[in-house]
Amino acid sequence: MIIRNVTVIDGEAAGPLADAEVVVADGRFSAIRPATGPRPAGGPVLDARGGYLVPGLWESHTHLGGFASAKPEHERAAYVSQLLTDFLSAGVTTVVDLGGPLDIELAARDYRGKATDPAAGLFFAGPVFTGVRGWPVLDDPARAPIAHQVDDAGVAHRQALELADQVDFIKCIYDGEPGAPDKLPLDALKAIVAAAHEKGKKVLVHVHERLDLEEAVAAGADGIEHAFQPQDPTSDAEARDVAALLAGTGTYYCPTLVTWEQLAHNGEAGYLRKLVDGGFAKPEDLPAITSRPLYGHEFPRHSARDSHIRFDYAMRTLALMHDAGVKITAGSDVAMLLPSPPVALLRELHLLAEAGLPLPAVLAAGTRHSAEKIGPQATAPGTITAGAVADALLLDADPYADITHLTDRAHHIGTLRAGRASWGQPAA
Ligand SMILES: [Zn+2]
Known part of the structure; x- marks a missing residue:
């Protein structure tokens, strides 16, 4: 599965990666990279609605x-x-x-x-x-x-x-x-x-x-x-x-x-x-x-x-x-x-x-x-990095701009838990 239309905040030292695509396979992140083009290969695509993906x-x-x-x-x-x-x-x-x-x-x-x-x-x-x-x-x-x-x-x-x-x-x-x-x-x-x-x-x-x-x-x-x-x-x-x-x-x-x-x-x-x-x-x-x-x-x-x-x-x-x-x-x-x-x-x-x-x-x-x-x-490292268990929270606004974007549940779009997304259905 590929998550697109997303900014990734990986929870490590790296800054936010805008317009990213996140590849999830077997419950883990396998790649986090700049979006490659209109129709990436590698499985169904899940739209992150322009949100921010944090660990x-x-x-x-x-x-x-x-x-x-x-x-x-x-x-x-x-x-x-x-x-x-x-x-x-x-x-x-x-x-x-x-x-x-x-x-x-x-x-x-x-x-x-x-x-x-x-x-x-x-x-x-x-x-x-x-x-x-x-x-x-x-x-x-x-x-x-x-x-x-x-x-x-x-x-x-x-x-x-x-x-x-x-x-x-x-x-x-x-x-x-x-x-x-x-x-x-x-x-x-x-x-x-x-x-x-x-x-x-x-x-x-x-x-x-x-x-x-x-x-x-x-x-x-x-x-x-x-x-x-x-x-x-x-x-x-x-x-x-x-x-x-x-x-x-x-x-x-x-x-x-x-x-x-x-x-x-x-x-x-x-x-x-x-x-x-x-x-x-x-x-x-x-x-x-x-x-x-x-x-x-x-x-x-x-x-x-x-x-x-x-x-x-x-x-x-x-x-x-x-x-x-x-x-x-x-x-x-x-x-x-x-x-x-x-x-x-x-x-x-x-x-x-x-x-x-x-x-x-x-x-x-x-x-x-x-x-x-x-x-x-700890089976998950608390980061969005290749190889890590795919646990994440998708927000509709930048958590580094205002703490309420992280703590107010009105800003939560959904979660990824061991690769299972709680929002939307991936398109084929
Ligand atoms: Zn206690």
């Missing part, structure tokens, strides 16, 4: 298994599958689950393996590693299946070796007072990283403060999850130090801005109005959002006040981190106040732009950098 988006930090665990057991795999379908219809071709019950993840993968309808691809961590009664288990026995609660490096190493064979990467929670029993011990974190790397898997580490981040990087973390909570919010010094560390070590940084935004504004009608004004919710979505059990209740462990500080600080300093060379990735984590998980990712991309990232950097965060964060397990 399919990645949601690189969510918890589908967590969303599904509220459902009856026999419905969970189908529910995750439905979410993956919803993600695809929002332009997201790959979803990365950063921690959840392994049985749900495996059942969802099995379910998708047998399904024939298109949906976003899924990568997952399975249970996270944390301290004893550490975040996010705390004292809730119902949350035990989402974590290995560890107080011993030898045990952690064995468990990580075993888990690494079943999952795409390893997730650790490194959050809490140094030395407290609910914090993963540093020697256990190091042992988990060693085990995962021995198995060729990346390790992504959730952090709270800057010290957590520095220790996680020193332990060999491949990615840091969440903007850190600053000690002194009035100074950019911590952000500059962290930026130098992350850029120098090539460690990926997923700030989950929309998480801190939601935790800071939970229960505020003004925030919901802002989402409506920005096109991230419709007025008719609001009753369902305000009737959710968490609505208006302070999130455990993360106060609204601290989340506010964390959000404002990350928004102010993210551009300087990008300028320093930090590889930023896009992930939303929670969708407490947004209509659905896919919309939370679109909101995250919007916030990355609002924080001052150049729009090509926003696209890289939502595509290539997120694929790189998962490493060799």
Whole structure:
């Protein structure tokens, strides 16, 4: 199949290629080149309507298994599958689950393996590693299946070796007072990283403060999850130090801005109005959002006040981190106040732009950098390049001219998922 009448933004360093033709064969891009003439050889032609083809988006930090665990057991795999379908219809071709019950993840993968309808691809961590009664288990026995609660490096190493064979990467929670029993011990974190790397898997580490981040990087973390909570919010010094560390070590940084935004504004009608004004919710979505059990209740462990500080600080300093060379990735984590998980990712991309990232950097965060964060397990590289799995999003306007061209679904014409287009029928 050949896609014509299109401008290609390949998601790598190359600038937009106007009037291109994109050849897709066996679910992969096989050529991206200037249009050759009125009737190219090589199969059916699909008209891209003068649009912009960008790599399919990645949601690189969510918890589908967590969303599904509220459902009856026999419905969970189908529910995750439905979410993956919803993600695809929002332009997201790959979803990365950063921690959840392994049985749900495996059942969802099995379910998708047998399904024939298109949906976003899924990568997952399975249970996270944390301290004893550490975040996010705390004292809730119902949350035990989402974590290995560890107080011993030898045990952690064995468990990580075993888990690494079943999952795409390893997730650790490194959050809490140094030395407290609910914090993963540093020697256990190091042992988990060693085990995962021995198995060729990346390790992504959730952090709270800057010290957590520095220790996680020193332990060999491949990615840091969440903007850190600053000690002194009035100074950019911590952000500059962290930026130098992350850029120098090539460690990926997923700030989950929309998480801190939601935790800071939970229960505020003004925030919901802002989402409506920005096109991230419709007025008719609001009753369902305000009737959710968490609505208006302070999130455990993360106060609204601290989340506010964390959000404002990350928004102010993210551009300087990008300028320093930090590889930023896009992930939303929670969708407490947004209509659905896919919309939370679109909101995250919007916030990355609002924080001052150049729009090509926003696209890289939502595509290539997120694929790189998962490493060799990622079957699609988040680029439109020859040989890559043909995952893409077709927009009706230039995403480098205005972020809404990427984040407002009114600008989405359709998706390409492993070579299957959701718009139009190719002419013979
Ligand atoms: Zn998370």
